[in-house]
Amino acid sequence: MKLPKKVRIRDVGPRDGFQNVRTFIDTDKKLEIIDGLVTAGIQAIEITSFVNPKAIPQMADAAKVAAEVRKKYPDLEALALVPNLRGAENASKAGIRNVAYVVSASEAHNKANVNRSIDESVENLKELVLQHPELNVRVDIATAFGCPYSGTTPPENVFRLLKVCRELRIQEVTLCDTIGIANPKQVSGLLNAVKDGFPELNIALHLHNTRGMALANMAVAAECGITNFETSVGGLGGCPFAPGSEGNAATEDTVYMFEQMGVETGIDLEKLIETVSYVQANVDALVTGKMLKVKNSTCINF
Numbered sequence: 001m002k003l004p005k006k007v008r009i010r011d012v013g014p015r016d017g018f019q020n021v022r023t024f025i026d027t028d029k030k031l032e033i034i035d036g037l038v039t040a041g042i043q044a045i046e047i048t049s050f051v052n053p054k055a056i057p058q059m060a061d062a063a064k065v066a067a068e069v070r071k072k073y074p075d076l077e078a079l080a081l082v083p084n085l086r087g088a089e090n091a092s093k094a095g096i097r098n099v100a101y102v103v104s105a106s107e108a109h110n111k112a113n114v115n116r117s118i119d120e121s122v123e124n125l126k127e128l129v130l131q132h133p134e135l136n137v138r139v140d141i142a143t144a145f146g147c148p149y150s151g152t153t154p155p156e157n158v159f160r161l162l163k164v165c166r167e168l169r170i171q172e173v174t175l176c177d178t179i180g181i182a183n184p185k186q187v188s189g190l191l192n193a194v195k196d197g198f199p200e201l202n203i204a205l206h207l208h209n210t211r212g213m214a215l216a217n218m219a220v221a222a223e224c225g226i227t228n229f230e231t232s233v234g235g236l237g238g239c240p241f242a243p244g245s246e247g248n249a250a251t252e253d254t255v256y257m258f259e260q261m262g263v264e265t266g267i268d269l270e271k272l273i274e275t276v277s278y279v280q281a282n283v284d285a286l287v288t289g290k291m292l293k294v295k296n297s298t299c300i301n302f
């Protein structure tokens, strides 16, 4: 297997993981978890989302989280999700400089997620880039592999959005397997095509484990030369379209896999598991990552 020397892992738990948790997580607890992630060596975190708090009450403290994180960790790559122009404006006011804007590769999902057509989302993105030169805008392409409504996503849909990103001089794009439906062959096919067609773009991958495929897909992606991955502490982030399902690829399982293969992550697994344990005790969500169980079982060492 030809693998990169090191990979960069961005933890999206405080955004993707927490947004599905119904019980409000106190801001102090959110900050404690972010603190634990930084202590474990994680250098990039998606810390919150500037969405309408009426839509997602869990994110009502976005500005507070952003202010605290910026004050405490000025060097951390703190990213926030912004669904629209208003979100970008609020993120900017809160001192955030890295934002992720989401657009789906499937029309039906984009409509369900942000109540707009893809064309409208693209127009909105153009406006956002124009109005906020102070922001480093990345694009998350949701349902890049498959959609809960329209099935497998044709690669052309992804290419079309990548062309828009290239025109707008966006540097980083994250391909998201939003419903955890991709398989390793599909991942390798799409990534190789993207690498050939868009060599100037920095591509990251965001994988959900709904069908247990996340790590297999990630290993194949690393072999394709991808070195940026979004994962979630404890594997939080259950899919809203599949209640009770597993969430994102767990950060701790990802660290284990790469370190065991000799790929550097810069993350201390022991310290990270302490934070997973804190998440399990303090967040009303299912920890699906495997490493905490391994740690707690007396007969297995890692």
Ligand code: ZN
Residues within 6 Å of the ligand: 016, 176, 178, 206, 208, 237, 248
């Ligand atoms: Zn996600």
